[in-house]
Amino acid sequence: MRSRLVLGEKGIEAVAHFTCPSRMISKALHFVIDTGSELSFLGWKDAIQVGIEVENLPTYPRPVAGFGGAAEAKHLIDPCFVYIDFDDTLKQVELPNGMLVYRPSRTKTKQWRIEESVSILGRDFIRNSGSRLVVDLANNEAYFEG
Amino acid sequence: MIVNQEEALASIRRERQNLEWINKSLSSLREKFGDRYIAVHDRQVIDSDEQFERLLARIRKLEHPESVTIEYVTALEYLWML
Numbered sequence: 001m002r003s004r005l006v007l008g009e010k011g012i013e014a015v016a017h018f019t020c021p022s023r024m025i026s027k028a029l030h031f032v033i034d035t036g037s038e039l040s041f042l043g044w045k046d047a048i049q050v051g052i053e054v055e056n057l058p059t060y061p062r063p064v065a066g067f068g069g070a071a072e073a074k075h076l077i078d079p080c081f082v083y084i085d086f087d088d089t090l091k092q093v094e095l096p097n098g099m100l101v102y103r104p105s106r107t108k109t110k111q112w113r114i115e116e117s118v119s120i121l122g123r124d125f126i127r128n129s130g131s132r133l134v135v136d137l138a139n140n141e142a143y144f145e146g
Numbered sequence: 147m148i149v150n151q152e153e154a155l156a157s158i159r160r161e162r163q164n165l166e167w168i169n170k171s172l173s174s175l176r177e178k179f180g181d182r183y184i185a186v187h188d189r190q191v192i193d194s195d196e197q198f199e200r201l202l203a204r205i206r207k208l209e210h211p212e213s214v215t216i217e218y219v220t221a222l223e224y225l226w227m228l
Binding site for chain 1: 218
């Protein structure tokens, strides 16, 4: 069975149904697939849209390092589930340690910049999904298989 | 919370349609909505704003806010890297 991925401007994206039952969160979102990221992240914009009060989340104890430098991340500790469409059948992938919420850099006006916000499914998701990630850019095709 | 399979599949299909439409329409969206957030429902821009929270507040008043995809459209065509 396959779950087709979307090739977009920001990368290879999965459209998935995200739930966090303890917080009554349930919404379809799109995530960039990032094999360079150890953990999965909710972008600031998506976190606010699903109703998470980000400022009240605990700070993740490790700094998050990327090409843009180190940054602080909040931790949505509650178990989360990501549902992917495999040929019209839902496959549930649990993220038992929750998700991180990435805090973007501040602007000079001291307001959070959320416009660059993207949500990411990292290696924790790929591992827990038990699926193979197949990327065939020469043929404009990417999918999860399994 | 138990996820209803049909509802979840339908929400994934709607989000995918909106996302693919946004990707396909990016050049014209940049011209009309550059550096703004857009709200897309059923492959149409139904609202836009420079401020995310302001747009989200209006979308939440709709009958089915969960079926709306909100995306930021940059005026410039960036080279993205993670």
